[in-house]
Amino acid sequence: MEQFIEWIKQPWPWWVAGPLIGLTVPILLLIGNKSFGISSSLRHVCAMCVPANIPFFTYNWRKEMWNIVFVIGILIGGFVATAFFANPETIVIAESTQQDLAALGITDYSSLMPAEIFNWENLFTAKGLLFFVVGGFLVGFGTRYAGGCTSGHAIMGISSLQWPSVVATIFFMIGGFLMTHAFLGPLMTLVGF
Amino acid sequence: MKTTIIEKTQDPKDCGTPNNKIDHEAGFGLIKYLIVGLFFGLIFVKAEIISWFRIQEMFRLQSFFMYGVIGSAILVGIISIQLIKRFNIKTIHGDEIIIPKKEFRKGQIIGGFIFGLGWALTGACPGPLFAQIGSGFTVIAVTLVSAIAGTWTYGRFSDKLPN
Numbered sequence: 001m002e003q004f005i006e007w008i009k010q011p012w013p014w015w016v017a018g019p020l021i022g023l024t025v026p027i028l029l030l031i032g033n034k035s036f037g038i039s040s041s042l043r044h045v046c047a048m049c050v051p052a053n054i055p056f057f058t059y060n061w062r063k064e065m066w067n068i069v070f071v072i073g074i075l076i077g078g079f080v081a082t083a084f085f086a087n088p089e090t091i092v093i094a095e096s097t098q099q100d101l102a103a104l105g106i107t108d109y110s111s112l113m114p115a116e117i118f119n120w121e122n123l124f125t126a127k128g129l130l131f132f133v134v135g136g137f138l139v140g141f142g143t144r145y146a147g148g149c150t151s152g153h154a155i156m157g158i159s160s161l162q163w164p165s166v167v168a169t170i171f172f173m174i175g176g177f178l179m180t181h182a183f184l185g186p187l188m189t190l191v192g193f
Numbered sequence: 194m195k196t197t198i199i200e201k202t203q204d205p206k207d208c209g210t211p212n213n214k215i216d217h218e219a220g221f222g223l224i225k226y227l228i229v230g231l232f233f234g235l236i237f238v239k240a241e242i243i244s245w246f247r248i249q250e251m252f253r254l255q256s257f258f259m260y261g262v263i264g265s266a267i268l269v270g271i272i273s274i275q276l277i278k279r280f281n282i283k284t285i286h287g288d289e290i291i292i293p294k295k296e297f298r299k300g301q302i303i304g305g306f307i308f309g310l311g312w313a314l315t316g317a318c319p320g321p322l323f324a325q326i327g328s329g330f331t332v333i334a335v336t337l338v339s340a341i342a343g344t345w346t347y348g349r350f351s352d353k354l355p356n
Contacts, residue, residue: 008239014261017240021262022269024233026277031225033213033284033291038320042344056348062219069223071323073230078327080231081238093246094255101249112244113316113330120332128335131314136322136336138311140343143319145304145354147295150318153305154263159270160292168301175309180252184313 008085011092025159034066037152039143041071104185105193116193126191146171213291237324245316252313299355304347 028034044061045068051057090109101107101114108115122128143149146168148157154172157165237243242262251259276282277290284290312318315336317325322340325333347354 012236012240014240014258015265017236017242018262018265019269020236021233022266022273024229025270026273027229028226029274029277029290029292030282030284031229032218032286033288034226035213035293038318038323039344042319042341043348045341046345046348050345052349054348056351057345065219066223066226070226070230070233071320073227073232074234074237074320074323075327076227077231077234077236078238078243078324079234079329080327081235081324082328085235085239087239087241091241091244091246094250094253096255097246097250097253100253100255101246109246111330112238112241112246112328113325113333114245118245118330118332123332123335128332132332132335133339135311135314136339137343137346138307139315139317139319139322139336140311140340140345141347142304142306142308142311142343143340144344144347145300145351146308147298147300147304149308149320150263150312151320153295153301155266155270157295158267160274161271162295164295164297164301167297168305171302171305172309172312175306175311176248176252176313177309179310179313180249183310 005085009087011087021155022159025156032066035152036156037067037148038071038074039140039149039152040064041067042140043144044068104188127193130187130191142175213288213293233320234324234327237321238328243317243321243324243328248313248316303355 025036028036043057044064047057047059047061048068091112093109098109106114106116117127117131123132139149143152146153148165148168150169150172153165153168158169240262241247242259247256247259250256274292282290308318315322317333317336319340322333322337326337
């Protein structure tokens with residue numbers, strides 16, 4: 001048992017994680033005819049809490065509760081992994097990425113998220129505004145506008161061989177490349193890194 | 194041979210993850226999704242997919258890791274769906290498997306691009322957001338609330354945006 005715990009605490013390689021994530025597609029279909037997708041949960045929260053008579057949010061969200069339960073499961077899974085099976089070593093990140101990030105003022109690799117950015121002290125600062133408020137808004141607005149996220153389009157959509165999902169995934173990547181290579185540096189300087 | 198996959202056409206207004214199960218399920222019937230979600234969150238953290246650093250490596254093309262994760266997930270997904278079609282596999286309740294058809298719209302380009310910008314900033318797509326909060330990065334709850342606000346804003350103005 002102890003050896004098992006030791007083994008499970010190691011970071012899992014991509015060839016373990018990727019296929020397991022892929023298996024979510026048939027599992028959800030087989031256990032309840034559900035199409036894998038996560039960003040829809042954000043829409044269900046809107047429909048549940050602030051529908052405001054907007055047609056986009058007036059549907060029977062009770063029927064979609066499984067999606068909310070699923071994301072609550074993800075949150076609990078995150079807790080379990082960190083509380084009981086956390087990797088005691090620091091995360092291994094490519095040397096070249098570390099150099100690039102050092103130039104932006106990011107050097108703390110003590111946890112999975114850079115402590116310089118993701119802390120409560122930054123909340124009411126320009127840093128928090130950029131990374132939490134603007135970043136989150138772009139994720140929520142963009143995924144709903146695109147009709148899905150990495151799970152709904154890149155994984156579920158491409159797995160079922162649907163070309164609009166390929167288009168969506170290509171534009172996810174273009175947006176990400178552009179932010180990383182063109183905007184991230186200037187924006188971080190602007191907010192005080 | 195008859196295919197089990199009924200590709201239902203979707204209206205943009207329709208749900209992205211529609212519930213195609215015929216009978217109503219509630220309460221304990223939902224626990225299986227909690228368990229699948231739990232394992233999913235566990236994988237996200239154990240493979241360090243929730244890490245902002247990993248997403249930076251990916252967008253800087255400095256590591257194969259995330260490409261390996263997404264690529265192998267898609268491969269397993271494709272094979273699984275092909276097997277379901279080929280062997281006419283039904284759900285555990287005996288229903289036909291339904292996969293909604295995704296219609297092409299401008300939103301996949303514009304919205305996809307906007308999401309990409311946010312993905313590189315937050316280091317998270319919606320799934321990892323939940324796993325990050327569970328992992329103790331509680332400030333990400335603010336990002337999540339902002340993402341919900343973004344979703345609401347899209348819903349509010351969806352009829353005025355190019356679709």
